[in-house]
Amino acid sequence: MHLRHGLARWWVLLGICAAAIAWLVVGGLASNIVYFRTASEAQADRVHDATHVFRLAGAVVPNSVQAVADGVDFQLTDGHVTIPVHHRGDPPELFRPGAPVVVEGHWDSPASSAFFASDRILIKHGSEYSPPPVPGQNAPANAGQANATQAARR
Amino acid sequence: MTDPGFVVAGYTITALVITAYAASLRARMRRADPTRSLRNRDG
Amino acid sequence: MTGWRSRLGQLTDLATVGALGTLGYLALVVAPPDAVQGDAQRLMYLHVPVAWLAYLSFGVTALASLLYLVPATRSLRWDLLAGASAEIGVVFTGLTILLGSIWARPVWGVWWTWDARLVTTAVLFFLFLGYLALRQVPAAPHVRARRAAVAGLVAVTDVPVVHLSVIWWRTLHQQPTVLNPELNPQIHGVMATTLLWGVVAFTLLYVTLLRHRYRLAGLEEQREELLLHQAVLERRGIAADPLVPVLSDAQSLPDTQTLSEAQR
Numbered sequence: 001m002h003l004r005h006g007l008a009r010w011w012v013l014l015g016i017c018a019a020a021i022a023w024l025v026v027g028g029l030a031s032n033i034v035y036f037r038t039a040s041e042a043q044a045d046r047v048h049d050a051t052h053v054f055r056l057a058g059a060v061v062p063n064s065v066q067a068v069a070d071g072v073d074f075q076l077t078d079g080h081v082t083i084p085v086h087h088r089g090d091p092p093e094l095f096r097p098g099a100p101v102v103v104e105g106h107w108d109s110p111a112s113s114a115f116f117a118s119d120r121i122l123i124k125h126g127s128e129y130s131p132p133p134v135p136g137q138n139a140p141a142n143a144g145q146a147n148a149t150q151a152a153r154r
Numbered sequence: 155m156t157d158p159g160f161v162v163a164g165y166t167i168t169a170l171v172i173t174a175y176a177a178s179l180r181a182r183m184r185r186a187d188p189t190r191s192l193r194n195r196d197g
Numbered sequence: 198m199t200g201w202r203s204r205l206g207q208l209t210d211l212a213t214v215g216a217l218g219t220l221g222y223l224a225l226v227v228a229p230p231d232a233v234q235g236d237a238q239r240l241m242y243l244h245v246p247v248a249w250l251a252y253l254s255f256g257v258t259a260l261a262s263l264l265y266l267v268p269a270t271r272s273l274r275w276d277l278l279a280g281a282s283a284e285i286g287v288v289f290t291g292l293t294i295l296l297g298s299i300w301a302r303p304v305w306g307v308w309w310t311w312d313a314r315l316v317t318t319a320v321l322f323f324l325f326l327g328y329l330a331l332r333q334v335p336a337a338p339h340v341r342a343r344r345a346a347v348a349g350l351v352a353v354t355d356v357p358v359v360h361l362s363v364i365w366w367r368t369l370h371q372q373p374t375v376l377n378p379e380l381n382p383q384i385h386g387v388m389a390t391t392l393l394w395g396v397v398a399f400t401l402l403y404v405t406l407l408r409h410r411y412r413l414a415g416l417e418e419q420r421e422e423l424l425l426h427q428a429v430l431e432r433r434g435i436a437a438d439p440l441v442p443v444l445s446d447a448q449s450l451p452d453t454q455t456l457s458e459a460q461r
Contacts, residue, residue: 010334013326014334017326024323032312093157123304127372158236165221165224167292167295168243168247171288171292175288179413182417
């Protein structure tokens with residue numbers, strides 16, 4: 001009886017693992033395999049997307065960051081197409097002009113002049129690592145944030 | 155500049171996980187010792 | 198069990214502790230903060246070596262499973278080694294995800310996102326957790342071993358998928374810094390040395406943990422055999438001082454069928 005009991009427990013764990021894998025692959029991976037779209041792709045799919053939620057990737061255009069009442073406005077570019085973004089809430093710590101970011105949200109309206117309404121900003125950093133130019137200080141990050149703050153004040 | 159609290163948390167958790175796993179190996183080793191386990195099977 | 202082997206074992210234990218301590222010093226004191234990420238980047242010196250340890254564990258599980266399946270090298274020792282290594286792999290895959298989450302929060306801005314690298318790593322965790330559960334399902338030793346070996350070889354196919362996910366698909370997760378397709382590491386000198394030291398230290402940790410876990414697997418197997426044998430003896434009405442008959446009665450061990458009957 002003791003052994004039967006133990007046996008059932010392992011089958012239960014196996015079942016949980018199988019269910020977790022199915023949930024991760026079907027629910028998570030399948031619908032996120034294209035994790036983000038570039039500004040050009042988003043622009044091209046605009047009519048089709050309407051106001052559905054998706055992720056948009058690009059770099060924050062320098063000097064485009066403006067603090068507004070409920071968040072921050074900025075321009076996002078992939079080098080070809082530039083899209084105005086309105087983000088509700090505080091941007092993350094490493095958000096700064098020039099930073100590569102992924103924003104989650106949707107077109108504010110189906111109109112071709114609509115901005116992208118974001119409710120989450122993710123920072124997409126590269127795989128290059130180096131110390132700051134001046135030892136002991138994070139010059140670029142700080143400088144970036146100072147610019148952002150200045151831009152926001154203007 | 156990022157919060158160093160995350161770094162502290164990460165290094166602490168890693169140290170705890172490694173120590174806990176090593177301790178579990180030690181405990182299971184003692185329990186599996188054949189001369190011990192046969193003498194008191196229920197323990 | 199004493200002698201040069203246990204001496205060497207103690208030496209690896211000590212070397213592991215020393216290497217990990219040195220890594221802590223290099224990563225937290227010697228290495229500079231990153232230009233963009235600041236101090237948070239120091240989590241890389243754990244996240245990457247821990248992930249490497251997990252890959253290594255599952256690689257060894259796969260190799261041992263294969264050696265079990267090939268008739269010329271078939272031995273239950275390979276099965277025990279595969280199981281021992283997989284358990285370590287599961288612990289360190291869990292830790293990889295945990296560390297990644299702690300690193301992601303300050304740098305990406307979220308604890309978790311549905312990125313291909315993250316999801317395939319979580320799948321890897323559950324694949325091998327399931328593998329460990331499967332190993333516990335009772336069966337005759339060689340049935341269980343073959344079942345586990347096949348499952349181990351199936352599960353390990355996710356390891357290259359995890360590693361290449363950041364190249365195959367668009368992800369938020371960055372591409373490999375060192376093992377990138379161009380094989381051109383983009384990392385500053387002291388940081389690179391620290392990362393390399395981390396990989397060496399965690400490889401050493403793997404060797405140490407596997408050594409102990411494999412010994413434990415042997416002990417558990419022995420204990421299981423003795424307990425079963427004792428149960429058989431008791432059913433036959435031979436009440437006994439457990440140690441004596443088991444050790445002298447080895448030839449008259451019943452076959453597996455009788456054993457599984459005794460189990461019930």
